[in-house]
Amino acid sequence: MPGFGTNGPSVAVARRAGSRRRERFIQQLFLLPAVAYILIFFGYPVVKNVVMGFQNYSMKSFFTGKAPWVGLQNYESVVSSPIFSSALINTIVFTICSIAGQFVIGLAIALYFRKRFPLNDLLRSLILLPWLLPLIVSSAIWRWLLDQDNGALNRILELLLLADRPGWLTTTSLSLVACILVNIWIGIPFNVAILYSGLQEIPEELYEAGQLDGATGWTAFRWITWPLMRPVVSVVLMLGVIYTLKVMDLILGLTGGGPANSSQTLATQSYHLSFVQFQFGQGAAMANILVAISLIFALLYLYINKFAGKS
Amino acid sequence: MANVAIRSVNKYYGAFHALKEINIDIADGDFVVLVGPSGCGKSTLLRMIAGLEDISSGEVEIGGQVINDLLPQERDIAMVFQNYALYPHMTVAENMSFALRLARVPKPERDAKVTRAAAILGLENLLDRRPAQLSGGQRQRVAMGRAIVRDPQVFLFDEPLSNLDAKLRVQMRAEIKELHERLGTTTIYVTHDQIEAMTMADRIVVMQNGEVAQVGAPLDLYDLPRKKFVAGFIGSPAMNFLSGHAKAGHFLTSDGIELPLGPNAAVEGDDLSYGIRPEHLRLGDSGVPMHVTVVEPTGAETQVLGRIGEQPVVCAFRERLDIRPGAVIHVLPDEDKLHIFGKDGHRLN
Structure with missing residues (x-):
């Protein structure tokens, strides 16, 4: 068989290449469910929302199926409306104050839990409770606690003669403060969990070496804990910003964005436009602005994460 | 430099009596090795001298001064840890000068001391590196450099070679011994490896179950062990x-x-x-x-x-x-x- 020796190898190579292609096809098949899920549940809504932002999409559109293209008109009217600037400022204040409060208290608690004391584990898991409650449940409970006439907080303040029944949820000067306080309460567990695990990563020996070098207490925090926690801190802050920017259910449950839009943020305003005023196009435009802002922080987060992974 | 005296020292962890009536006298400039199997209390004793563990009862003196109630940084000691305990975010130079920096030693003086220690240990070219960029042996040297820079009365070593491979261990053993010859600083060295103890020590303290089994020069312990435990522990095979x-x-x-x-x-x-x-x-x-x-x-x-x-x-x-x-x-x-x-x-x- 003279041909066998020359044909054999090339046939084998071709067969091997074929089987490799087949294998790769099967591998990609396994990705299909995940890809389909992302496309249907993430891709479609995002694209639809972006398109809606350029359309005059109202209740009528649901019946007629027609939503005329209006270009940037939705964005123009959303941005030029007087509520936008106050909602933007509220969003910034809400985000910065919430993050600052959550982070500082969360870090303090995480540091405290590094010490060994009885029931440490139990208390640490209890602290996660606010995180486990549905936001709408939390806001219902806090609405009750913060009630002007019958709320527990005002009763206590009254007993201590500290204040005369402030209207936490009904006064324009206090409604955003109340929302921030409740959001801090909700955000603490997340901060504690991540920061505590970050602290656990720092070897005890470094603190012992620190003790011999003269770094204890605040000095140890300044020179050992803080520099080694920096990557974790960046991640916590970035994720915190992304989560806080989109907080909506909590504010809706507490104040509904009121009184007189005093606790209205971009997220709640987007909800109002879409589902109270049924201006779906404008609501979508508002939501897209929010997504764009979040995206900046999300990219920052990815960048920092990559950097932290490298170092 | 100073002598170290350990007098009737006990350590309790709750009801557990970890160290029992330890009495050891270490002369100025001596290289003393605490050796024993895991859990014999040798590291605990070292950490008590360093101030990282409380002394339940008894006294530890360094240079004639009782140091029981002094903070670790006030004891004028330097310690080399098993896992080196280098600060990962600092360069080699920063690691070595950290204690001096906290003690507000002026920068020129700090730099001079770091340069001197680096020269002794052959670390001159590594001063700008971070610990992650160093090999195990280099990290070990930096940890020693950190101790040298402080010019302490006593060096404490806690199983410093146990993370190195066999060949490097032999080399570092000689380097530590040579360093001691050169600096003459009183040294207390903890190991579970009896060969390290035999080769490095002026005197060996063999510990067993929280007690001192025998103290003596390496060959004295080898030739005349007073307990079966010491006889079986010292010597290989x-x-x-x-x-x-x-x-x-x-x-x-x-x-x-x-x-x-x-x-x-x-x-x-x-x-x-x-x-x-x-x-x-x-x-x-x-x-x-x-x-x-x-x-x-x-x-x-x-x-x-x-x-x-x-x-x-x-x-x-x-x-x-x-x-x-x-x-x-x-x-x-x-x-x-x-x-x-x-x-x-x-x-x-």
Whole structure:
């Protein structure tokens, strides 16, 4: 068989290449469910929302199926409306104050839990409770606690003669403060969990070496804990910003964005436009602005994460 | 530099008595090695000297001053940790000068000290690197540099070589010893490795179950161990112990084999241990019969593992021998180098 020796190898190579292609096809098949899920549940809504932002999409559109293209008109009217600037400022204040409060208290608690004391584990898991409650449940409970006439907080303040029944949820000067306080309460567990695990990563020996070098207490925090926690801190802050920017259910449950839009943020305003005023196009435009802002922080987060992974 | 005195020191963890009435005197400039198996309390004792553990009772003195209530940084000591404990976010130079920086030593002085220590340890080219960019041996050197820079009264080493590979360990062992010769600083060194202890120490403290089993110069411990534990712990391969009883100048193993007692004929009793180091067994035409099970030629010597009666025995012969597993050889114990231990583990001869 003279041909066998020359044909054999090339046939084998071709067969091997074929089987490799087949294998790769099967591998990609396994990705299909995940890809389909992302496309249907993430891709479609995002694209639809972006398109809606350029359309005059109202209740009528649901019946007629027609939503005329209006270009940037939705964005123009959303941005030029007087509520936008106050909602933007509220969003910034809400985000910065919430993050600052959550982070500082969360870090303090995480540091405290590094010490060994009885029931440490139990208390640490209890602290996660606010995180486990549905936001709408939390806001219902806090609405009750913060009630002007019958709320527990005002009763206590009254007993201590500290204040005369402030209207936490009904006064324009206090409604955003109340929302921030409740959001801090909700955000603490997340901060504690991540920061505590970050602290656990720092070897005890470094603190012992620190003790011999003269770094204890605040000095140890300044020179050992803080520099080694920096990557974790960046991640916590970035994720915190992304989560806080989109907080909506909590504010809706507490104040509904009121009184007189005093606790209205971009997220709640987007909800109002879409589902109270049924201006779906404008609501979508508002939501897209929010997504764009979040995206900046999300990219920052990815960048920092990559950097932290490298170092 | 200073002497260190440990007086009646005890350590309790709750009800557990971890260290029991420890008394050790360390002379100025001595290199003392605390050695013992895991859990014997050697690291705890070191950490108590460093101030990382409380002293339950008793006193520790450095240079004549009781330091029980001083903070670690006030004790004028420097410690090298098992995992080096270098600050990962600082460069080598920053790691080495950290203590001086916190003590507000002026920068020129700090730099001078770091440069000097780096020169001693051959770290000059690594000063700008971070610990993650260094090899194990280099990290070890930086940890030592950090200690040297502080110019302390006492160096403490906590199993500093246990994370290095065998070859590097031998090299670093010599370097630490050389460093001690050069600086002359009182050094307390903890290890579980008896070879490290033997090769490095001026004096060895053997610890067992939270107590000091014996203190002495390396060869004194080797030649005259006062307890069976010390005899078995010091020396490699370890001393052979054959159980049996002695009566009227004869030692009979539990298998009924007679072993010579030589000058120790006066020893009598039941449940005794007949201790003989592997290198103190000679090959002979007559003598105690030994069944060979394994032969290990190391080049420098030939180790022969086997049994006398039913009891395991190791011999180390200087010669290269053609002995096969399964053979029966005859061995003669060097009668001047016997160690006889009683039932309670104390030396009888």
